[in-house]
Amino acid sequence: MADRPQSRSRGGRTNGSRRRADDNVGITPVLAKAVRRLQADTRAGNVDGDRFQAVALVVRDERARLKADTGLTEAQRDNELRRLDGIAAILAQTAAGVPSLFMLLSDDVGITPGARRLKREMERAGGLEVAEEEPVRVAPERSERQVVPRSVLQAQLSNPFMAPDFSAPPPPRLTERRLVGWELLGPLLSSFEHATPGVSSCMALPEPRPTVLLPPGIELMDHQARLLSGVADGLRTVLLADEPGLGKTAQALLAAQAAQAYPLLVVVPNVVKTNWAREAARWTPARTVSVVHGNGDDVDGYADIIVVNYELLDRHVGWIGDHGFRGMVVDEAHFIKNKKSQRSQHVLEIADRVRQRVARPLMMALTGTPLINDVDDFLTIWQFLGWIDEKKPTTMLMARLEETGLTPADFGFYPAARQAVVDMGIVRRRKVDVAADIPARRIADLPVELDEAEARSIHAAERELALRLVNRYDSAIAARREHRGESAVPDGIDHELVRRVAGWELSDADDETGENVFSMVRRIGRAKAGLAADYAAQLARSAGKVVFFAKHLDVMDTAGEVLTKRGIRFTEIRGNQSTATRTKAIDDFTSDPEVQVIVCSLTAAGVGVNLQVASDVVLAELSWTDAEQTQAIDRVHRIGQTEPVTAWRIIAAQTIDARIAGLIDAKAGLAARALDGASEEETSTLDVRLEALVSLLTDQLAARESA
Known part of the structure; x- marks a missing residue:
């Protein structure tokens, strides 16, 4: 009790008063003042992009610093983070009125000289150490078609300026330096091109065990379960080179679940884009999936899995790099073999930006191409996975190469180096190797999206056919009502009449002329x-x-x-x-x-x-x-x-x-x-054609009744 008076300071202020005074010290009050000024200026119509970018950058840096500061108590850290959240919320509200401000947060947009100057001024005013002036990064050229879908902006608003995740352990330190000065990419490629016949191209994987929750009625094959066990044990970079038909799509989707690598970006050829969405719904039904079409007007920015085709990356690379993806899958990865192509440049850029935000993201390259063919093509894939950079192996692969104790001058270097690369995450199984796991023969449906103009034409033809069927049905119902009375007309759909109407349509159809089920299917075949x-x-x-x-x-x-x-x-x-x-x-x-x-x-x-x-x-x-x-x-x-x-x-x-x-x-x-x-x-040709028309007419009538 005798010590209680000491809780007062000179001037009669309490500890609470002292805390309020402390709140005016440091970078946070500087940021608060800057963001209020920014908000007021924006409301007045004076948009200051430099100040917006500077405040956002300092908020990010301060958030990361607070999380890494071991000298703070949990209460102190939580208090400061809440204050930063308030500043971030004001930034988000400001940008909501001027969506173009969000583009200033993209990693591919260089820091403007004005933003750089304001950032340094705020850091000095907040008592932070200011690093030496860095050279201004020149922003790469961007297509005029760059877009940011509305749903993506909404997702950004809900969680603005999330700090990067660097919680994973750091890469190994290089204790040996015998390979310094050696050109290594050539020998690495040579080790695959001239490998001993019959040597495995698949890393050792653990025994299969339950790692993910599978949908009811679905079971994994042994080779699929082994990969998921590896991911559960920490494997995060995978060149999945299984032959077609061994379920690479399912393995990639379930690997993301095992690694909790959401949101997940999937980059695919256009021909399989629809199939990826369907497979995602089948294998990971608890996860939402959205497909990017055109300018992304229909994309769901909150989706767990976002699928985009190579051809659209030019339009969407800006926001994709900033979206916070924790995993990235590149299907048919041999599409990026030409490093100078625009698609390869976009894929590599996005991969680098994902790694800048997440220390150990799940990165998977899927291709059925055998590793012994066109081995130079794999340089871009290895770079996507982060195993090499432009000129040399990165730290993780270099550490494995140093562990061999050999150099390219040694006879045993090549097989040892090849195994080092394989152990980074190359997984290659052939059908013949896992024949016991898969059926002797099977049919796999591959949905494809038709050309937009052709699809519109075919959809219009289908609507015309459906309308003709409905009109025939309605005419038959009207004739029945006229001749037999209202009691002869059923309350719901007369399924017997539906089949008779479909039969009439089929008997009138001609394989070569008119818009009917035969000509329509042929048009689809051409398309x-x-x-x-x-x-x-x-x-x-x-x-x-x-x-x-x-x-x-x-x-x-x-x-x-x-x-x-x-x-x-x-x-x-x-x-x-x-x-x-x-x-x-x-x-x-x-x-x-x-x-x-x-x-x-x-x-x-x-x-x-x-x-x-x-x-x-x-x-x-x-x-x-x-x-x-x-x-x-x-x-x-x-x-x-x-x-x-x-x-x-x-x-x-x-x-x-x-x-x-x-x-x-x-x-x-x-x-x-x-x-x-x-x-x-056996089902006759006539039956299938008839059933197709019955199904089409029944759906149209049901939709009309429910409307």
């Missing part, structure tokens, strides 16, 4: 021909020989044009060929290693042809029956086939194509499962 051929080219480069099936000659012609542009050698089987020409085409495909694709007519090559040298089939157009589809696949899946066979069925997303595919699967009992050769009751 997706280039996408199907492009995917066949990707498969040929990554997995070996590919059999490409189409129903119509114009689709085959388009496929040939695309394959020629891609530098893929191919041969063809058509119905109008002589026996000698047909035999030579088959022999070239089966015997010549340079001929990578055979483009086949479903009717001309669907039976009596042995193409088992391949294990991948691309079905560019839908068959009307499962039998026709199965016969095509059986050109590859035959006695003597040593590898599991995958048939990639190309589906035009959001069209009647997907409806027909589902009907064929339902009738044949396929439904996204492996084919086991079991006998199934």
